[in-house]
Amino acid sequence: xxxxxxxxxxxxxxxxxxxxxxxxxxxxxxxxxxxxxxxxxxxxxxxxxxxxxxxxxxxxxxxxxxxxxxxxxxxxxxxxxxxxxxxxxxxxxxxxxxxxxxxxxxxxxxxxxxxxxxxxxxxxxxxxxxxxxxxxxxxxxxxxxxxxxxxxxxxxxxxxxxxxxxxxxxxxxxxxxxxxxxxxxxxxxxxxxxxxxxxx
Numbered sequence: 001x002x003x004x005x006x007x008x009x010x011x012x013x014x015x016x017x018x019x020x021x022x023x024x025x026x027x028x029x030x031x032x033x034x035x036x037x038x039x040x041x042x043x044x045x046x047x048x049x050x051x052x053x054x055x056x057x058x059x060x061x062x063x064x065x066x067x068x069x070x071x072x073x074x075x076x077x078x079x080x081x082x083x084x085x086x087x088x089x090x091x092x093x094x095x096x097x098x099x100x101x102x103x104x105x106x107x108x109x110x111x112x113x114x115x116x117x118x119x120x121x122x123x124x125x126x127x128x129x130x131x132x133x134x135x136x137x138x139x140x141x142x143x144x145x146x147x148x149x150x151x152x153x154x155x156x157x158x159x160x161x162x163x164x165x166x167x168x169x170x171x172x173x174x175x176x177x178x179x180x181x182x183x184x185x186x187x188x189x190x191x192x193x194x195x196x197x198x199x200x
Contacts, residue, residue, distance in 0.1 A: 001152065002026055006057025006083075008050055008072070010039050012122040013088055014063035019043035020125060020157040029056040051079060059084045059149060063117070066091030069100040077108040084146045086139075086153075088117035090177060098177055099170040113167065114141030114150050119176040121184070121191040128158040135194045136162045138176050140169035162197055 007018050008031045015030070022028045022044030030045050031053025032038045038047030054060055060080055064072060066089040085108075090098045104113040116139035117125065128135040137159045141147060147163065154161040164172050176195055183189045 003149070003153070004056050004058045005029070005153075006031060006053035006055075006060045007045070007063060008053055008060065008076075009063035009088075010047070011063060011065075013117060013125070014061070015039060015042060016122040016125050017061060017063065017088070017117060017157070018045035021045070021153065024156040026153075026156075027056075029053045050076065054079050054083070057083060059086060059153065061086045061088060061117070063088045065089070066098065066100065067094055070103050073100065073103045073107045077104075077111070080108060080111055082110055082112070084149055085111055085113045086117065086150060087113060087115050090118050092181075097171065098174040101167050101170045105167070112142050112146035114139055114146070115167075115170050115173050116141075116150060116154065116161075119173060119180055120194045121180075123192050124194045125157065125159065130194065130196070133196065134158065134160045136160045136196045138162050138164050138173055138195075140164045140167060140173055142166055 002025050005021050005026045005028045007014050010032050018028050018030045028045035030047045031050035035047055035049055060083050069089045099115055116137055119138050124135050137154045151161040184191050
């Protein structure tokens with residue numbers, strides 16, 4: 001099912017998700033503060049201002065630096081309204097949780113907000129096959145139709161969605177993210193690793 005996707009952020013995560021979702025047949029608009037400086041390699045997605053990207057999306061993916069999330073939510077929560085939000089940010093070095101679910105709950109209580117695409121590097125989203133095994137995307141957020149839409153988006157770009165729980169499970173998601181950072185950088189395994197759930 002083709003959806004209208006708005007992505008805010010043109011870093012490695014945002015650009016990779018834009019290209020992958022456009023290739024999967026979705027109508028993707030990437031929002032940048034200065035459209036004249038948008039990257040020219042979005043591979044099927046198009047760039048526009050942040051307001052236009054949000055207005056375009058049935059689903060809005062936020063892929064900005066985590067330190068900027070609180071200001072973003074304050075500025076754009078009203079425009080986002082009841083659209084589905086996927087928060088892919090990590091507030092690394094912020095002294096608190098990696099996630100910003102509290103900001104969303106405070107400023108956008110009626111918005112279905114999910115946390116996803118934050119437990120692995122962009123390299124995994126660009127190429128989710130590991131020796132024939134499908135990489136997992138851990139996510140949390142409300143149940144019901146919004147969750148089905150998020151699961152579909154994850155699956156349509158070749159990843160396996162693994163729901164961890166509702167918004168209260170964001171701290172668990174953070175644990176997976178910290179594990180990834182530790183293995184990738186402190187233990188020197190590199191960005192090409194991922195964490196997978198295996199089932200019998």
